[in-house]
Amino acid sequence: MSDRELFAGLLAPRCFPGWAEILLPRIEAALAGSRHGNWPRWRALLQDLPEVAPSAVDFAADTVSLGRDGDCDRLARQAIESALRRLHPWRKGPYDIHGIVIDTEWRSDLKWRRLQHAIAPLAGRRVLDVGCGNGYHAWRMLGAGAKAVIGIDPTLLSVAQFLAVRHFAGDWPVAVLPLGIEDFPSETRVFDTVFSMGVLYHRRSPFDHLAELKGCLRPGGELVLETLVIEGEAGQVLVPEGRYAQMRNVWFIPSPPTLLSWLARAGYRDVRLVDVSPTTIQEQRSTGWMQFQSLPDFLDPEDSSRTVEGHPAPRRAIFLAEAP
Numbered sequence: 516m517s518d519r520e521l522f523a524g525l526l527a528p529r530c531f532p533g534w535a536e537i538l539l540p541r542i543e544a545a546l547a548g549s550r551h552g553n554w555p556r557w558r559a560l561l562q563d564l565p566e567v568a569p570s571a572v573d574f575a576a577d578t579v580s581l582g583r584d585g586d587c588d589r590l591a592r593q594a595i596e597s598a599l600r601r602l603h604p605w606r607k608g609p610y611d612i613h614g615i616v617i618d619t620e621w622r623s624d625l626k627w628r629r630l631q632h633a634i635a636p637l638a639g640r641r642v643l644d645v646g647c648g649n650g651y652h653a654w655r656m657l658g659a660g661a662k663a664v665i666g667i668d669p670t671l672l673s674v675a676q677f678l679a680v681r682h683f684a685g686d687w688p689v690a691v692l693p694l695g696i697e698d699f700p701s702e703t704r705v706f707d708t709v710f711s712m713g714v715l716y717h718r719r720s721p722f723d724h725l726a727e728l729k730g731c732l733r734p735g736g737e738l739v740l741e742t743l744v745i746e747g748e749a750g751q752v753l754v755p756e757g758r759y760a761q762m763r764n765v766w767f768i769p770s771p772p773t774l775l776s777w778l779a780r781a782g783y784r785d786v787r788l789v790d791v792s793p794t795t796i797q798e799q800r801s802t803g804w805m806q807f808q809s810l811p812d813f814l815d816p817e818d819s820s821r822t823v824e825g826h827p828a829p830r831r832a833i834f835l836a837e838a839p
Contacts (some may be wrong), residue, residue: 529686574658584614620805639708732838783836
């Protein structure tokens with residue numbers, strides 16, 4: 516199966532009418548320009564995954580569950596776990612695939628708990644998830660009743676992990692595509708809800724990002740924006756010199772009042788802050804499925820309220836806004 520056929524299958528007309536024609540050329544261009552030489556190896560791994568139909572799926576639980584331990588024999592289960600571990604590191608989750616629990620670096624279910632009761636109900640809505648990683652939250656959106664979910668993320672390992680999960684989940688109206696927001700069609704104005712979680716601080720121009728997100732929302736649609744913030748008054752912004760918590764590409768970390776003003780300046784209506792929470796070492800940490808350094812290594816060992824660079828430790832906020 517070619518890459519075009521693979522992603523055309525994800526964008527089935529019954530789920531995403533008309534989108535394959537628009538997005539497939541952009542996906543092919545993104546793959547052609549990628550420098551990640553592991554993609555062919557990951558594609559081969561996906562093609563060799565055992566075929567095991569799940570006896571049940573659960574996208575609404577904290578752990579996205581696909582099948583049960585008894586759905587396959589011991590050898591098949593060992594083959595599945597071996598293949599999934601070759602897609603290390605797993606950043607977003609957790610998942611349970613036929614009894615194999617993928618304990619990911621991020622407890623992404625904790626973020627979902629903080630926002631699920633604040634956002635507009637997703638039942639029947641078309642959703643775009645920008646910077647979606649391996650699609651954990653896309654599955655949770657489907658579990659919350661979304662009609663169809665498109666996730667975009669340029670990291671090919673994340674796309675491969677999503678495809679592995681989908682292999683065991685079956686055919687559902689959810690797709691994760693190897694695109695960044697800059698590759699996505701501007702001014703589509705068709706999505707009922709657009710999520711951007713953990714993306715804004717990586718953008719050189721936050722206002723351009725807010726405009727790109729608004730261009731994807733139908734009039735009256737909802738933006739769900741989650742990002743790093745600092746404590747402070749309106750107008751205060753941290754612009755780290757060098758790294759922030761060992762991340763290289765962090766450009767702007769505003770205070771909540773500053774970001775509220777940015778959203779209003781960008782043309783959004785009914786702008787509001789619904790949650791501010793410190794990121795804890797229970798939410799982000801190294802595991803057997805993500806064995807590299809993680810948050811405990813990025814904090815000052817003598818003062819956990821600061822990063823190793825001396826900046827305020829990570830705090831994340833969730834904002835909601837309506838597109839005009």
